[in-house]
Amino acid sequence: MTVERTVEAVWRIESARLIAALARVTGDVGLAEDLAQDALVAALDRWPSSSVPDNPGAWLTAVARRRYVDGVRRQVGFERRVAEIGRELAVTGNQAENPMDEIEFDEHVEDDVLRLIFTACHPVLPRDGRVALTLKLVGGLSTEQIARSFLVTVPTMAARITRAKKSLREARVAFEVPVGAELAVRFADVLEVVYLIFNEGYAATSGESWYRADLCEEAMRLGRMLAALAPANEPANASEAYGLVALMEIQASRIPARTGPDGSPITLLDQDRSRWNRLARAEFERAAARTANETERAHLLRRAAACVSGS
Amino acid sequence: MRVMVLVIGEERDPSEYGEHVDEFEAMGKFNEELVKAGVILAGEGLAPTSQGKRLVFPGPGDAGAAGARVLDGPFTEAKEIVGGFWIWQVSSMEEAVEWLKRAPFRGQTVDLRRIMEPADLEGQVPQEVIDAEARLRAQVTVADGS
Numbered sequence: 001m002t003v004e005r006t007v008e009a010v011w012r013i014e015s016a017r018l019i020a021a022l023a024r025v026t027g028d029v030g031l032a033e034d035l036a037q038d039a040l041v042a043a044l045d046r047w048p049s050s051s052v053p054d055n056p057g058a059w060l061t062a063v064a065r066r067r068y069v070d071g072v073r074r075q076v077g078f079e080r081r082v083a084e085i086g087r088e089l090a091v092t093g094n095q096a097e098n099p100m101d102e103i104e105f106d107e108h109v110e111d112d113v114l115r116l117i118f119t120a121c122h123p124v125l126p127r128d129g130r131v132a133l134t135l136k137l138v139g140g141l142s143t144e145q146i147a148r149s150f151l152v153t154v155p156t157m158a159a160r161i162t163r164a165k166k167s168l169r170e171a172r173v174a175f176e177v178p179v180g181a182e183l184a185v186r187f188a189d190v191l192e193v194v195y196l197i198f199n200e201g202y203a204a205t206s207g208e209s210w211y212r213a214d215l216c217e218e219a220m221r222l223g224r225m226l227a228a229l230a231p232a233n234e235p236a237n238a239s240e241a242y243g244l245v246a247l248m249e250i251q252a253s254r255i256p257a258r259t260g261p262d263g264s265p266i267t268l269l270d271q272d273r274s275r276w277n278r279l280a281r282a283e284f285e286r287a288a289a290r291t292a293n294e295t296e297r298a299h300l301l302r303r304a305a306a307c308v309s310g311s
Numbered sequence: 312m313r314v315m316v317l318v319i320g321e322e323r324d325p326s327e328y329g330e331h332v333d334e335f336e337a338m339g340k341f342n343e344e345l346v347k348a349g350v351i352l353a354g355e356g357l358a359p360t361s362q363g364k365r366l367v368f369p370g371p372g373d374a375g376a377a378g379a380r381v382l383d384g385p386f387t388e389a390k391e392i393v394g395g396f397w398i399w400q401v402s403s404m405e406e407a408v409e410w411l412k413r414a415p416f417r418g419q420t421v422d423l424r425r426i427m428e429p430a431d432l433e434g435q436v437p438q439e440v441i442d443a444e445a446r447l448r449a450q451v452t453v454a455d456g457s
Contacts, residue, residue: 005403005405006405006408006409008403008405009402009403009405009406009408009409012402012403012406013348013409013410016348056409113347214402217312217400217402218402220349220400221348221349221350221400222349223349224346224349224351225347225348225349228346228347228349253445253448
């Protein structure tokens with residue numbers, strides 16, 4: 001197993017939590033991602049000679065934190081910035097002595113990841129920007145992987161991601177989970193992004209890239225994440241996420257795997273999608289019939305209808 | 312890709328579980344992490360082999376044998392017993408390895424096995440058989456409501 005592949009695997013596991021924790025402290029997901037990327041570069045440089053550390057997440061966190069502290073020192077004067085952050089944290093009721101100590105994999109982290117998801121799917125961004133940023137920041141995919149999946153060039157995708165990060169900064173989008181009535185609307189936005197990712201892989205309207213099957217898997221993973229991370233005080237969110245996961249599973253069960261044992265591509269079979277869609281709809285109605293909650297049932301059926309017309 | 316994680320080790324009597332509360336708690340935390348990362352598709356611990364059965368099917372060379380022989384547990388002759396399993400969805404075997412390194416095991420052996428996908432059978436098995444299995448799979452997905 002090469003070190004590069006190991007580092008990539010560690011990145012897949014740790015990047016969302018790392019970026020999220022950094023974004024909470026810096027208040028800027030773009031900067032947070034840059035710091036996390038710096039840590040990744042350092043890992044690629046350092047780990048081949050010194051072997052992968054026992055706790056690679058903590059290692060990456062420590063490096064990213066050090067970069068941030070160094071950067072802040074250089075740019076605006078460390079003391080003043082710490083005081084500013086200290087005040088912000090005091091306002092939000094956080095009593096930390098030193099805000100830098102807060103970048104840990106502690107109990108905040110899952111909330112941070114949910115904040116990251118809501119930020120990446122923020123309505124200030126165009127839909128393609130939300131999709132790209134979600135895959136980049138939450139999915140831990142590289143710009144190259146995302147570009148390949150969406151059949152665009154790497155510079156095009158890189159520009160899209162940069163633009164999205166810039167828009168978030170300019171709009172001063174707060175790094176937070178919305179509350180109250182806004183939560184339901186914004187949660188639907190997030191689910192939409194996940195479903196767009198799934199459909200991109202599922203519909204495969206242009207080109208026959210086998211990377212697109214990976215998009216379906218990634219969307220299902222994001223759906224399960226949302227179901228697990230959804231705010232506990234609003235159970236409707238979690239059931240909507242489960243509903244979406246169910247829909248994606250039903251559709252995905254009709255996609256034979258596109259990769260062989262060694263990950264090599266296998267060309268798409270000719271598929272009668274119209275027949276699939278009828279099946280998906282019929283079976284989704286059966287799934288919906290088992291759902292006790294009226295609102296939830298209506299929601300599932302709307303999604304089923306969208307899947308028939310949209311793909 | 313999906314992988315099956317097989318936890319292999321010496322069988323432990325459930326009456327001793329009380330002495331290992333800390334291990335259960337650590338495993339609970341690990342599971343929570345997996346769930347929140349969207350990695351877990353399924354996972355269970357298995358009851359002792361004393362509550363299990365083993366069926367031994369006769370091969371072509373076994374003269375006179377008709378059906379399968381049914382044996383009662385426990386499987387005392389085997390030192391290594393599958394005590395539990397997970398099914399994970401990951402992007403690579405390396406990711407599965409990195410996840411598994413974080414698991415709080417002590418003294419067990421844990422195997423990671425990639426789950427076969429229909430593509431593995433293509434060219435080996437007639438396409439009708441693969442298609443039939445895909446249809447069954449779709450039915451199961453709906454039937455279990457997941």
